[in-house]
Amino acid sequence: MIDIRRQPDGVYRVRVSGPISRADVVGAWEKVREATATGEKIKVLEIIESFSGISLEALVEDLKHGLPMMERVSQAAVVTDEAWLRGMTDLADHFVGAEVRAFRMNQMDEARRWLGMV
Numbered sequence: 698m699i700d701i702r703r704q705p706d707g708v709y710r711v712r713v714s715g716p717i718s719r720a721d722v723v724g725a726w727e728k729v730r731e732a733t734a735t736g737e738k739i740k741v742l743e744i745i746e747s748f749s750g751i752s753l754e755a756l757v758e759d760l761k762h763g764l765p766m767m768e769r770v771s772q773a774a775v776v777t778d779e780a781w782l783r784g785m786t787d788l789a790d791h792f793v794g795a796e797v798r799a800f801r802m803n804q805m806d807e808a809r810r811w812l813g814m815v
Contacts, residue, residue, distance in 0.1 A: 699725045703732065704742075706814050711743040719754040726762040733769035740812050741770055741795075744805075745777035767793035774808040776800045 699721040700712040709732060711725070732739050751759070767773075773795050775786040783799035790797040800808040 701725055701728045704814070708740045708742050708812055708814055711741055713743065713745045714747045716749045717751040717755050719752060719758050722751075722755045722758040722762075726758070726766055729766050729769060733766075738769055738771040738795075741773040742808060742812055742814070743773060743775045745775065745779065745782055748777075748779060748782065764793065767795050770795040772812055773797045774800055774812050776802060776805055776808050778802045 698713070698715050699717065702710050704710050709729075729739070770793075775782065775797065777783060777799070778801055783801070786797055786799035798808070798811060800811075
C-alpha cells in the first residue's frame with residue numbers, strides 16, 4: 698500500500714507498507730503528477746514502515762514513470778530501518794534530479810528538519 702497526503706507545510710508524506718501493486722504505483726505517480734501540474738517542485742517525506750515486496754508490473758510502472766517524475770521533486774527524505782532500502786536511496790541520489798537522503802526511523806526528526814518541516 699502507498700498512501701500520499703499533503704501536509705500543512707506543503708511537504709508530501711508518503712507511507713509505504715506491505716506489498717506494492719501496480720495500482721499502488723500508478724496511483725502514487727498520478728498524485729505526484731497532479732501535485733506538480735503547476736510546474737512547482739515538491740518535497741517528499743517517504744516513510745517505509747514495512748516492505749514485503751513489489752510485483753513485477755509495479756516495478757516496471759515505477760521505473761517507467763518514477764525516474765522522469767523525480768525531476769518534479771526538489772528533495773526526498775526516505776525513512777526506513779531496512780538497510781538495503783537506505784542503500785538504494787543513496788544510490789538513487791546519483792541518478793535523479795532531486796536531492797535524496799536516507800534516514801533510519803529513529804532519525805525522523807532529522808529527516809523533517811532536512812526537508813525544512815517545522
